[in-house]
Amino acid sequence: MNSTITNDTQEKRAEQDTDDSNLLPEESEVHLCHWCHRIEEENENFSIIDLSDEEKEKKFYYCSQEHEQRITKFYNYLEKVRSVFYVFVLLIPLVLIVLLVIFYNWLFIYILFISLGIGIIIHPMLGESTIKGIGLKNSLILGIVFGVIFVVIGVTLFVINGWTIFRPN
Ligand SMILES: [Zn+2]
Secondary structure: OHHHHHHHHHHHHHHHHHHHHHOOOOOOOOOEOOOOOOEOOOOOOOEEEEOOOOOOOOEEEEOOHHHHHHHHHHHHHHHHHHHHHHHHHHHHHHHHHHHHHHHOOOHHHHHHHHHHHHHHHHOOOOOHHHHHHHOHHHHHHHHHHHHHHHHHHHHHHHHHHHHHHHOOO
């Protein structure tokens, strides 16, 4: 009887120990390539690329020289298109919402969808947690898919409803 109790406590302690280690994901030694999300093998040694700027610390593991270049290129590209992104995702939508309020015409909402979609396609950057979860390459593809869906929704609504709006009475 006694021995089973001790076993139980030991097991519980062991469980707690593993639980504790799960609470420390920051320093978990699993290294993933930031681009392709491949896990570092035992015989490998992923290097770190540091693209940090004043706003954010950006240090990423990469599996190969090629993927290092892809990561750098992608973040450089994002920098370049950031202002264009804000035009499509903030400025144009703001103007459209003002127009919607003035003219009370749903057409502006359809164009808003298209504008958001174009913005996301140009700058397909999903959240940090998504990138951590599926890798930069996959989140880029996912971002473009989202953008295309927005554009398709906008164009479809425009084609279905826009026609009747433009048609003179
Ligand atoms: Zn990789």
